[in-house]
Amino acid sequence: MSRVYVLDHPLIQHKVTFIRDKNTGTKEFRELVDEVATLMAYEITRDMPLEETTIETPVSTCTSRVIAGKKVGLIPILRAGLGMVDGILQLIPAAKVGHVGLYRDPDTLQPVEYYVKLPTDIADRELIVIDPMLATGGSAAAAIDALKKRGAKSMKLMCLIAAPEGIKVVQEEHPDVDIYVAAIDEYLNDHGYIVPGLGDAGDRLFGTK
Numbered sequence: 001m002s003r004v005y006v007l008d009h010p011l012i013q014h015k016v017t018f019i020r021d022k023n024t025g026t027k028e029f030r031e032l033v034d035e036v037a038t039l040m041a042y043e044i045t046r047d048m049p050l051e052e053t054t055i056e057t058p059v060s061t062c063t064s065r066v067i068a069g070k071k072v073g074l075i076p077i078l079r080a081g082l083g084m085v086d087g088i089l090q091l092i093p094a095a096k097v098g099h100v101g102l103y104r105d106p107d108t109l110q111p112v113e114y115y116v117k118l119p120t121d122i123a124d125r126e127l128i129v130i131d132p133m134l135a136t137g138g139s140a141a142a143a144i145d146a147l148k149k150r151g152a153k154s155m156k157l158m159c160l161i162a163a164p165e166g167i168k169v170v171q172e173e174h175p176d177v178d179i180y181v182a183a184i185d186e187y188l189n190d191h192g193y194i195v196p197g198l199g200d201a202g203d204r205l206f207g208t209k
Contacts, residue, residue, distance in 0.1 A: 001171045004162075004179045007043045012036055016160065016182050020198045026207040030083060033132065033205065036160065036182060037087030044128065044158055044180050045072075045092070070154065073125035075100055077143045078115065080202035081130040084158070088128070098122065100129075100143040111142040116150070123151040132201035134162035134181065135194050137169025144174045160201070161185055163194045 018024050019032045051068035054061060072092050076082050078101040085097060101115030119125065127147060131140055140157055147155060155177050157170060162181040165188050170179060185194045193199070203209055 001175045002177050002179055004167055004171075004181065004184070005043075006184060007040055007180060007182055009039060009043065012039050012043075012182050015039075019160065020196065022199065024204075026204065029204050033083045033160070033201075034087040037084035037130075038090050040158060040180060040182065041088040041091045041128075044156060048126075070124060070126040071095070071121075073098060073119050073122055073127045075118070075127050075129045075143070075147060077102060077129065077131040077139055080132050080205060083201065083205040084130050084132060084160075088130070096121075096125070100146055102139050102142055104138075111138045113142065113146055116146055118147070118150060122147065123153055125152075125154075127152055127155040129155055129157045129177075130159075131157075132160040132205075133194060133197070134159040134166035134170070134179070135188055135192055136163075137166035137173075140166065141170050141173040144170070144177055148174075156180060161194055161197055163188045163197075 015032050015036045048067055049069040050065040052063050053066050054063055072095040074085055074088055074095050074097045076085050076099060078099055096119040098118035102111040102113055105112050129143055134140055144155060157177055157179045159181045162184050167179060185197055187195055189195050
């Protein structure tokens with residue numbers, strides 16, 4: 001089964017508290033999500049492989065280390081996932097960005113794919129699938145499935161808040177995809193919202209209702 005990592009760095013936990021607060025306005029909410037995304041990216045890339053290279057400093061020649069292996073691709077799930085992309089790009093500016101758009105069918109309640117635009121070399125990239133909320137897990141699982149069908153080989157899922165129900169769905173459908181979150185909350189309510197959660201991430205990011 002995939003592993004679940006709760007990123008409990010004090011700065012992440014501090015900022016998530018204010019992200020949750022219903023009195024945090026759109027501007028501050030957006031800035032905090034951006035900052036937390038940068039901090040989470042720092043943690044999620046901790047296992048990137050390194051290789052040695054030789055460089056010349058102003059004083060002498062030395063052996064140092066640079067990132068080796070696969071390049072990174074960021075795949076936000078539209079629309080809320082967009083709110084975390086810029087924060088990650090601050091840390092990994094060379095990453096390519098793809099997009100997966102899904103909506104929920106009102107009759108079946110199943111996610112339906114309506115837009116996919118990806119880098120041509122996703123099979124050669126370490127992909128970070130991004131969605132602030134992992135609630136039912138349906139959208140995340142469907143997005144990962146869409147990526148695998150198009151050749152993706154290596155992925156991680158990055159979310160701010162997760163419900164146990166959503167984690168279970170992703171683990172069952174994609175046991176090879178590790179999950180990184182800032183918090184695991186209690187449960188989903190009857191409307192599919194994470195409790196205590198933070199409300200609708202997309203609406204709070206973009207000022208809609």
